[in-house]
Amino acid sequence: FGTTGLGPQVILEVFNKSAKLGMLNVPYKGEAPALTDLLGGQIDLALLTVATARAHIQRGTLTGLAVIAPARAPSLPGVPTFQEQGFKEVNWTGGWYAFMAPAKVPADVAARLVKELHAIGEDAGMRKTMDDLNITVNWMDGPEFAGAMKHDMEVWRTLVQTSGVVIER
Secondary structure (H helix, E strand, O other): OEEOOHHHHHHHHHHHHHOOOOOOOEEOOOHHHHHHHHHHOOOOOEOOOHHHHHHHHHHOOOOOOOEOOOOOOOOOOOOOEOHHHOOOOOOOOOOOOOOOOOOOOOHHHHHHHHHHHHHHHHOHHHHHHHHHOOOOOOOOOHHHHHHHHHHHHHHHHHHHHHHOOOOOO
8 A cells, every 4th residue: 555654654554454454555755656656556555635536536547445534525425434334443534734823923913814814714715625625624713723633642642553653763
């Protein structure tokens, strides 16, 4: 299986172990070379973003086997989740993007930035772009987001331990 970083490697190692497949990880420097080798038959499977894989799945040049999110991707409703297929260990809910500012940014500046970011996020064109990329906008304030980050760290700690992936320095 091809991976494009530590996150995909951890996820696929958890799947590899839970399904008892005995696959070998092949690291790639990005989705484009992994996709090329997947399409060319040099690797049997890769964990790709929906944005990268969707057109190939829709054309039939790739088969979507599973989505790692807790729900099916809206643009790929025929691709089941890992959880639907009985792989409860593969439970990553996805990544997040966060807007950060220096800790000492004045409160009025922070409030203005938040207001403008909300306006951008609600723009119809931006919503369509996000929907096309299967990105769910979930606005959180600082304390709420801090809790989400803490939760995700625990999820990842469990996934890394389950995967057996060792990070070398």
